[in-house]
Amino acid sequence: MSNKEKLPETTAMLADILKSYPPKVARKRSKSMVVNDPETIPEIQANVRTIPGIITQRGCCYAGCKGVVLGPTRDIVNITHGPIGCGFYSWLTRRNQTRPDADGENYMPYCFSTDMQDDNIVFGGEKKLKLAIQEAYDLFHPKAIAVFSTCPVGLIGDDVHAAAKEMKEKFGDCNVFAFSCEGYKGVSQSAGHHIANNQIFKHVIGRNSKKVKGKFKINMLGEYNIGGDAFELERILEKCGITLVSTFSGNSTITKFEQAHMADLNTVMCHRSINYVADMLEKKYGIPWIKVNFIGAEASAKSLRKIAQYFDDEELKNKVEEVIAEEMAEVTAVAAAVKPRTEGKLAMMFVGGSRAHHYQELFSEIGMKTIAAGYEFAHRDDYEGRRVIPNIQVDADSRNIEELHIEADAKEYLARKTPEELAKLEKEGFTFHDYEGMMAEMAKGTLVIDDISHHEMEKLIEAYKPAVFCAGIKEKYCVQKMGVPLKQLHSYDYSGPYAGFQGAINFYKEIDRMAGSKVWSLIRPPWQNSPELFAEMADA
Amino acid sequence: MLLRHTKKEVYERSALTVNPAKTCQPIGAMYAALGIHGCLPHSHGSQGCCSYHRSTLTRHYKEPVMAGTSSFTEGASVFGGQANLLQAIDNIFTIYNPDVIAVHTTCLSETIGDDMNQIIGKAKDEGKVPAGKHVIYANTPSYIGSHVTGFSNMVLGMVRGFSAKSGEKTNKLNIIPGWVEPADMREIKRLVKMMGIDSIMFPDTSGVLDAPQTGHYEFYPKGGCTIPELIASGDSKYTVALGQFCSEDGAKFLENKCGVKYKTLDLPIGIAATDRFISTLSELAGVPVPAAIAEERGQLVDMITDMQQYLYNKKVALWGDPDQLISLCEFLVSLDMKPTCVVSGTPGRTFEHRMDSILASVPGAKYKNGANADMFLMHQWIKNDKVDLLLGNTYGKYIARDEDIPFVRMGFPILDRVGHSYFPTVGYKGAMRILEMILGVLMDYQDKTSSEETFELVM
Ligand code: SF4
Ligand code: SF4
Numbered sequence: 001m002s003n004k005e006k007l008p009e010t011t012a013m014l015a016d017i018l019k020s021y022p023p024k025v026a027r028k029r030s031k032s033m034v035v036n037d038p039e040t041i042p043e044i045q046a047n048v049r050t051i052p053g054i055i056t057q058r059g060c061c062y063a064g065c066k067g068v069v070l071g072p073t074r075d076i077v078n079i080t081h082g083p084i085g086c087g088f089y090s091w092l093t094r095r096n097q098t099r100p101d102a103d104g105e106n107y108m109p110y111c112f113s114t115d116m117q118d119d120n121i122v123f124g125g126e127k128k129l130k131l132a133i134q135e136a137y138d139l140f141h142p143k144a145i146a147v148f149s150t151c152p153v154g155l156i157g158d159d160v161h162a163a164a165k166e167m168k169e170k171f172g173d174c175n176v177f178a179f180s181c182e183g184y185k186g187v188s189q190s191a192g193h194h195i196a197n198n199q200i201f202k203h204v205i206g207r208n209s210k211k212v213k214g215k216f217k218i219n220m221l222g223e224y225n226i227g228g229d230a231f232e233l234e235r236i237l238e239k240c241g242i243t244l245v246s247t248f249s250g251n252s253t254i255t256k257f258e259q260a261h262m263a264d265l266n267t268v269m270c271h272r273s274i275n276y277v278a279d280m281l282e283k284k285y286g287i288p289w290i291k292v293n294f295i296g297a298e299a300s301a302k303s304l305r306k307i308a309q310y311f312d313d314e315e316l317k318n319k320v321e322e323v324i325a326e327e328m329a330e331v332t333a334v335a336a337a338v339k340p341r342t343e344g345k346l347a348m349m350f351v352g353g354s355r356a357h358h359y360q361e362l363f364s365e366i367g368m369k370t371i372a373a374g375y376e377f378a379h380r381d382d383y384e385g386r387r388v389i390p391n392i393q394v395d396a397d398s399r400n401i402e403e404l405h406i407e408a409d410a411k412e413y414l415a416r417k418t419p420e421e422l423a424k425l426e427k428e429g430f431t432f433h434d435y436e437g438m439m440a441e442m443a444k445g446t447l448v449i450d451d452i453s454h455h456e457m458e459k460l461i462e463a464y465k466p467a468v469f470c471a472g473i474k475e476k477y478c479v480q481k482m483g484v485p486l487k488q489l490h491s492y493d494y495s496g497p498y499a500g501f502q503g504a505i506n507f508y509k510e511i512d513r514m515a516g517s518k519v520w521s522l523i524r525p526p527w528q529n530s531p532e533l534f535a536e537m538a539d540a
Numbered sequence: 541m542l543l544r545h546t547k548k549e550v551y552e553r554s555a556l557t558v559n560p561a562k563t564c565q566p567i568g569a570m571y572a573a574l575g576i577h578g579c580l581p582h583s584h585g586s587q588g589c590c591s592y593h594r595s596t597l598t599r600h601y602k603e604p605v606m607a608g609t610s611s612f613t614e615g616a617s618v619f620g621g622q623a624n625l626l627q628a629i630d631n632i633f634t635i636y637n638p639d640v641i642a643v644h645t646t647c648l649s650e651t652i653g654d655d656m657n658q659i660i661g662k663a664k665d666e667g668k669v670p671a672g673k674h675v676i677y678a679n680t681p682s683y684i685g686s687h688v689t690g691f692s693n694m695v696l697g698m699v700r701g702f703s704a705k706s707g708e709k710t711n712k713l714n715i716i717p718g719w720v721e722p723a724d725m726r727e728i729k730r731l732v733k734m735m736g737i738d739s740i741m742f743p744d745t746s747g748v749l750d751a752p753q754t755g756h757y758e759f760y761p762k763g764g765c766t767i768p769e770l771i772a773s774g775d776s777k778y779t780v781a782l783g784q785f786c787s788e789d790g791a792k793f794l795e796n797k798c799g800v801k802y803k804t805l806d807l808p809i810g811i812a813a814t815d816r817f818i819s820t821l822s823e824l825a826g827v828p829v830p831a832a833i834a835e836e837r838g839q840l841v842d843m844i845t846d847m848q849q850y851l852y853n854k855k856v857a858l859w860g861d862p863d864q865l866i867s868l869c870e871f872l873v874s875l876d877m878k879p880t881c882v883v884s885g886t887p888g889r890t891f892e893h894r895m896d897s898i899l900a901s902v903p904g905a906k907y908k909n910g911a912n913a914d915m916f917l918m919h920q921w922i923k924n925d926k927v928d929l930l931l932g933n934t935y936g937k938y939i940a941r942d943e944d945i946p947f948v949r950m951g952f953p954i955l956d957r958v959g960h961s962y963f964p965t966v967g968y969k970g971a972m973r974i975l976e977m978i979l980g981v982l983m984d985y986q987d988k989t990s991s992e993e994t995f996e997l998v999m
Binding site for chain 2: 020021022025049050052053054055058059060061062063079084085086091093106107109111112114115116117118120121128129131134135136138140141150151152154156182183184185188358396397400416454455472473474478479480481482483523524
């Protein structure tokens with residue numbers, strides 16, 4: 001549907017959605033649903049508890065920690081400490097690709113668990129955990145072993161950090177560290193991101209100060225190599241002559257993490273999941289961070305230019321322009337071919353903590369409009385921009401997540417730019433450690449909904465019949481049963497990459513396929529279209 | 541190599557599970573609950589469990605899987621989840637309007653010690669359960685048993701919550717189908733109907749997790765065992781419980797509660813187990829086996845007769861759930877195949893007894909079940925004694941690729957192929973489908989690996 005007149009008015013729409021809720025629920029949900037205005041940017045409620053009984057997209061702290069942030073690193077043996085379920089469900093299901101050397105370590109196809117039994121719950125699981133760490137060490141001799149706590153572990157009081165420390169000291173040649181990422185912490189995956197950031201910063205980053213070769217050295221933060229996104233970004237950066245010191249954490253290794261402080265710039269993709277590491281790297285080592293976005297060809301070009309501008313090197317700037325020109329030729333051709341079929345169509349996306357923003361870019365490149373969007377586990381700053389951070393009230397659920405106190409490192413701190421250089425960049429319009437958020441880039445009158453519920457989603461689809469709806473696996477098949485194609489933006493529906501230039505091409509073609517598939521015309525059986533005809537045949 | 545760190549030398553482990561052959565209880569309870577018409581399963585714990593269970597079931601069925609969660613936060617974990625569950629019950633009936641909410645616990649609420657019976661009672665007292673609506677529950681601590689246990693516990697929860705004795709016996713048979721696919725439940729119902737028997741099947745996920753594309757989304761699809769049927773199960777003549785691990789506890793509970801006698805049979809997978817199923821139906825209902833069923837059986841035997849040479853002495857590794865493995869191993873042995881490696885993460889003595897007898901005729905066969913039995917161990921066994929065929933859930937594809945072994949997907953979860961929800965593996969027809977799948981991969985393998993001069997046109 002592209003006809004604007006037919007679309008229901010947004011404020012009325014929201015009221016209609018809230019009507020089915022009990023009054024208390026309606027009151028709470030109403031604060032998480034706003035009509036956007038990029039000029040004034042209304043306040044949205046985010047990162048608050050999901051109401052019990054509401055069918056939500058959200059997962060838990062453990063998923064954010066073990067699944068999202070640490071999952072993509074191939075040479076750490078990740079042991080889930082808890083009963084079997086959590087480890088089983090997070091086994092290979094996130095599609096992080098990785099490229100080990102022929103004989104390199106890669107534990108990603110494995111699932112390691114302490115598989116706690118009832119006697120471990122009653123008498124404590126520390127002994128079993130230590131033994132499991134020992135067995136993992138004996139079997140694989142990995143560089144690192146990480147331990148992830150699930151719900152019951154916190155309750156029974158196992159000290160996973162003491163266990164990890166003891167085993168690390170015992171082995172001497174294997175870094176062992178733990179994450180208290182019990183599922184009930186925080187209100188969503190987001191707490192797990194924070195806990196993961198803290199522990200990697202404490203136990204891994206900065207342990208290897210070997211010089212990294214290269215003139216323009218950056219880290220890519222918040223890029224998880226779903227469907228090969230990181231490979232595409234590695235290709236582009238290499239082509240431009242930019243050295244990637246480490247990626248958090250797509251296609252990564254622990255050694256790369258250890259060297260992260262050797263980079264001269266941090267580029268942040270998914271702000272939500274990794275901004276803590278970016279901040280801490282700046283405070284401790286003096287590496288500034290900038291927000292980038294490699295989802296969308298135009299956005300990718302803009303991000304490359306931003307990196308070149310930071311290094312302020314003519315040769316790099318020229319190289320970047322050359323690469324952009326070369327890559328854009330094919331991108332523009334494909335977009336032009338697809339556009340006649342996609343132009344003016346509507347998209348909605350409710351997912352994650354950054355993708356619901358980034359992917360709007362890709363849709364707009366083929367002329368599609370995002371009329372409603374929202375995150376699953378983001379905070380207000382991801383919607384309204386980082387300027388609201390000082391005003392965000394820290395509630396009981398977030399207060400329990402540790403904030404590390406970081407100071408400049410006496411030996412390793414090195415300001416990457418002189419105050420004059422910084423001033424010059426800022427004058428040129430350059431912004432450091434800032435993220436403008438989703439709402440600044442969404443049109444006036446569009447809907448922004450945080451932690452959307454199943455009920456709200458159904459209502460929206462009925463009302464707007466978008467050409468494509470983007471969400472995750474739990475929503476996929478019910479939306480498609482409504483006759484609307486759903487694009488999964490967590491797993492990419494087992495395809496990709498969608499980042500960078502080649503990724504943009506893949507995405508345009510994918511949306512073209514989905515929205516235009518013949519299957520949507522097969523749903524109605526022929527006898528429903530002309531019942532009289534079939535009645536006649538029956539009579540004959 | 542994908543599983544490059546798996547070495548031939550078996551190293552004894554007692555604490556570390558690697559590549560499990562099971563998952564946790566609540567997902568089984570959720571699956572079972574979806575087999576009640578108009579039911580919304582509810583996960584009493586933090587929202588991660590619910591999200592994982594819904595995602596895994598969705599990937600397996602490629603169908604919507606709806607469920608609520610109590611969305612525990614740290615506070616609930618300290619003070620107990622009563623307030624969360626009460627609020628959830630209230631919200632669910634108001635917003636999603638199910639006929640019944642089927643609550644299962646998680647390792648979190650179990651460790652806290654939330655009392656389901658008491659909380660649900662309180663919800664009723666406070667008027668949070670509207671007239672004519674129901675809340676049933678199952679305790680599903682994930683640190684005991686496996687997903688199979690959770691399924692069984694929810695079946696028991698259905699009986700506890702619904703089955704009633706009106707005093708008037710009916711002529712019906714209750715069928716508890718065990719954890720099988722919607723297609724299998726349909727097939728069992730078809731066979732029972734062909735026998736002319738009136739039955740009540742619970743749970744019944746056919747029509748729920750294999751719903752058609754109509755362009756219209758049904759929050760509660762038309763399938764599933766209805767509440768009147770569940771209540772009436774207390775008046776039935778007999779209960780047939782298929783699969784001891786999944787179905788017997790519920791049947792036993794029903795006998796104690798309403799005096800309905802039961803008989804536990806193996807899942808009707810393969811020829812002998814189906815024979816026993818059909819014979820039992822015939823005896824219990826006092827009806828002869830119709831010629832049409834004998835014909836299906838004859839077709840199956842004919843297929844085996846014709847393709848015997850491709851099956852003979854082929855070694856098979858299997859992993860999965862005990863009820864399936866018992867019947868499958870028996871079937872494979874009857875096909876002259878050799879199940880040499882069998883692994884199940886689900887514990888249970890019966891499995892050991894049954895394997896001891898079924899595998900007695902297979903020299904060198906190994907099996908292991910329970911908390912320390914996993915796919916890593918099975919892979920090591922395979923490295924020591926190569927097999928010709930892998931039979932199990934999708935996670936086997938990593939072994940299949942590394943070791944170049946033909947692979948048939950059966951069990952849970954199947955994340956990368958379709959068919960299992962539509963085409964049954966139970967009954968004689970189901971056995972033919974299993975054979976078709978096995979022969980397909982074995983013969984494809986022969987075609988792929990034979991030399992050019994020995995490449996066969998007719999097989
Ligand atoms: S926390 Fe417990 S119940 Fe939840 S997924 Fe993990 S093992 Fe299963
Ligand atoms: S918000 Fe998106 S990019 Fe960030 S961790 Fe989640 S899924 Fe990944």
